[in-house]
Amino acid sequence: MENIQTDMQLMKRKKVIRKAAVIFICIIILLTFFSNTINNFLLPEVEYDTPSGGVLSNEITAEGEVIPVSVETIYAYGNWKLKSIEVQEGQEVSAGTTLAVIDAQDIQLEMRKAELDIIKLENELKKYKNQYQTIDIEQYRADCDEAYKAVQKAEKELKDQKELYAIDAVALAAVNEAQDKLEEAKANYEKKQRVLKQKEEESLKTSDNYNLDLAQKEAELEVSRLELQKMKKNVPADGVIRATTDGIIKSIPVRSGAVVSSGQVLFEMVKKESGLAVKWTLDIKPAGKVKIGDSVEFSGEGNSKFSFSEKVNEKRYLAKEERYEFTSYINPKEDKPEIGQILNVSIRKESKRYNTLVPKSSVVDEGGRKYIFILKEREGVLGKEMYVVKQEVTVSEEDDFYSAISGGGVDSDDKIVKFSTKALSDGLQVKLR
Amino acid sequence: MHRLSTDLVKPDYRITAKNSKKVTGKIKSFAKYLIIIFVSAALLFPVIYMLSNSFMSSREVMENYRAISETAVEEGEKPEITFSLIPDEVSFMQYYNVLLRKPKFLFMFWNSVIVTLPIMLGQILVATMAAYAFAKLKFPFSDKIFFIYIIVMMMPFQVTLVPNYIILDKLNLMGTYWSIIWPGVFSTFGVFLLRQFMISIPDDYCEAAKIDGAGYWKSFWTVLLPQCKGAIASLAILVFIDNWNMVEQPLIFLKDETMHPLSIFLSRINSQEIGIAFACGILYMVPTLLIFLYGENYLIEGIELSGIK
Numbered sequence: 001m002e003n004i005q006t007d008m009q010l011m012k013r014k015k016v017i018r019k020a021a022v023i024f025i026c027i028i029i030l031l032t033f034f035s036n037t038i039n040n041f042l043l044p045e046v047e048y049d050t051p052s053g054g055v056l057s058n059e060i061t062a063e064g065e066v067i068p069v070s071v072e073t074i075y076a077y078g079n080w081k082l083k084s085i086e087v088q089e090g091q092e093v094s095a096g097t098t099l100a101v102i103d104a105q106d107i108q109l110e111m112r113k114a115e116l117d118i119i120k121l122e123n124e125l126k127k128y129k130n131q132y133q134t135i136d137i138e139q140y141r142a143d144c145d146e147a148y149k150a151v152q153k154a155e156k157e158l159k160d161q162k163e164l165y166a167i168d169a170v171a172l173a174a175v176n177e178a179q180d181k182l183e184e185a186k187a188n189y190e191k192k193q194r195v196l197k198q199k200e201e202e203s204l205k206t207s208d209n210y211n212l213d214l215a216q217k218e219a220e221l222e223v224s225r226l227e228l229q230k231m232k233k234n235v236p237a238d239g240v241i242r243a244t245t246d247g248i249i250k251s252i253p254v255r256s257g258a259v260v261s262s263g264q265v266l267f268e269m270v271k272k273e274s275g276l277a278v279k280w281t282l283d284i285k286p287a288g289k290v291k292i293g294d295s296v297e298f299s300g301e302g303n304s305k306f307s308f309s310e311k312v313n314e315k316r317y318l319a320k321e322e323r324y325e326f327t328s329y330i331n332p333k334e335d336k337p338e339i340g341q342i343l344n345v346s347i348r349k350e351s352k353r354y355n356t357l358v359p360k361s362s363v364v365d366e367g368g369r370k371y372i373f374i375l376k377e378r379e380g381v382l383g384k385e386m387y388v389v390k391q392e393v394t395v396s397e398e399d400d401f402y403s404a405i406s407g408g409g410v411d412s413d414d415k416i417v418k419f420s421t422k423a424l425s426d427g428l429q430v431k432l433r
Numbered sequence: 434m435h436r437l438s439t440d441l442v443k444p445d446y447r448i449t450a451k452n453s454k455k456v457t458g459k460i461k462s463f464a465k466y467l468i469i470i471f472v473s474a475a476l477l478f479p480v481i482y483m484l485s486n487s488f489m490s491s492r493e494v495m496e497n498y499r500a501i502s503e504t505a506v507e508e509g510e511k512p513e514i515t516f517s518l519i520p521d522e523v524s525f526m527q528y529y530n531v532l533l534r535k536p537k538f539l540f541m542f543w544n545s546v547i548v549t550l551p552i553m554l555g556q557i558l559v560a561t562m563a564a565y566a567f568a569k570l571k572f573p574f575s576d577k578i579f580f581i582y583i584i585v586m587m588m589p590f591q592v593t594l595v596p597n598y599i600i601l602d603k604l605n606l607m608g609t610y611w612s613i614i615w616p617g618v619f620s621t622f623g624v625f626l627l628r629q630f631m632i633s634i635p636d637d638y639c640e641a642a643k644i645d646g647a648g649y650w651k652s653f654w655t656v657l658l659p660q661c662k663g664a665i666a667s668l669a670i671l672v673f674i675d676n677w678n679m680v681e682q683p684l685i686f687l688k689d690e691t692m693h694p695l696s697i698f699l700s701r702i703n704s705q706e707i708g709i710a711f712a713c714g715i716l717y718m719v720p721t722l723l724i725f726l727y728g729e730n731y732l733i734e735g736i737e738l739s740g741i742k
Contacts, residue, residue, distance in 0.1 A: 017723055017726050017727045021720075024720075028543075031533070035533065035539055038533050039533065043534075
């Protein structure tokens, strides 16, 4: 019985082992036939490039607006009502051309007001001067001297009485009386001195205040006079605002019938021979690469497509927009662009020559450090295989397509991976695409 | 008054002696088991170690055993090896890399199969017939020839290497699988093993068959062979194990590395691709293990019969 049981157990075990062996063989057969396919499916496919020497060129592009270099602005010099505006934006005018007509009564009224203000100020100044009285310090000084003399006299009197008392010529009462007189004289003198000091201080203060106020009043008067002069110079007595120079009306920010206040811009004019400029802005990063004097290429379309080169003349930072503004004065010989026209701006910067340039896509950034993957081949026991080696490098400079690298011992013969279908790691087996 | 019998006070030496024999027996048994366990552990430890390390990631294996890799030896590194039984992180990456990422491993596995299976089958065929002749047939000089067989079996491979090489070269078999298969098929060990077994089968069986009109072939095929199943199975297992691990013959007779079996590459994998060495070892061991487990009882029988291995 026991033998039968043992035999049965043995049979069962053999069955299991047989099945396991069959499964193992089947797996090995399957993997043998499909191993290459599986391997190819699993491996990342890479493309490579070899490093080369050369220069990096960065092209910075933007859009710029054509503006006139010099702009003449005509302001209002009073609270005027614009009866009519006689010109339009873009219109060419010559010196003396009527630009606008304002109410002449308004002008006269403004002028009279200004003159009246001046008169008022002059009168005020006179009154102020007349009102001012200086404190007679000499009187107080004289009083003080008198008091001092009285003290001296009292001292002498006391001395005499003391001498007389010493020889019994006078009674003690006389000496005491002289003493009292002396003390009284001293007290009076001190009082006089205090008063003198007080008056001296008062006089100084009053004088300073007077001088300051006087200066202020005189300045106010002067300003009013100058304003009146300016008004007389700039404000047309006849109520007609005229062009001061030949040019083109750039903008008219007011409209006919409007009431304008003093200082408001009425017209912006571009002087005819002032020249043109192109203004454009760039973000901080690309702006850092552009310097004054760099060559710029402009292109646009007028009657036909045109392009010309100039230099960067101005560079300033716009704090509000956090961008840089560039200006180039242009003087194209043909196909002059119009004011306000938008041009394409292109600045090409070429770097110095580098020995090792690699495609930008081959540089990988990991944790702030730059790495490249170098393709290598190894002959192993289990056959030839391609794998990648991770190498840390330093990127000196880069443009849109290439990066200049140094360090890492990269040779010109090395194959640098520029593209991979999967993420790579150091020592990973790969295959060529 | 009750008097105590002095006989009751005397100690019973027979019971004491019996007890002490029991205790001694238990101690002996305990010691025996202890030694067996210790020896078993010592013998099994390499296999268990290899199995557990095969579940380490390649990175961990490289960290622990880099010192024995070729690059480390070339660089003159001091062999500091970290022995670790339990992996830090269980990973099947080694098996994944071996089975799916290294197709050449599988090709070499089949090289081993191509070499081993024909030898096994050929030797069974040849050895059974030769053993029958030595055991049951009477022919002149049979003893002396069998004695030569034993002497040849005793000789190490290195002694017969040069004659083998010359013969194979003359036969233009060098560089082919036949240079390994033919010498393997005509190995003397199988003859010896089966002859010893066939001698134990009574001659009466053959005589009875002869009386019934059976010739040599029929006696061999229908009478003797069915009774030798166990011995044949054990021979098959021993031959498989022996030839699966064969290293010298393929190294010398096969010039083309693509024909080499896995046994040769395993040593190179251990030095060059240590990250997958343990998984390769386990996979290499699997066929032998399966065959052993399947024919374990036959193998023990065979070892008893051979008395050599």
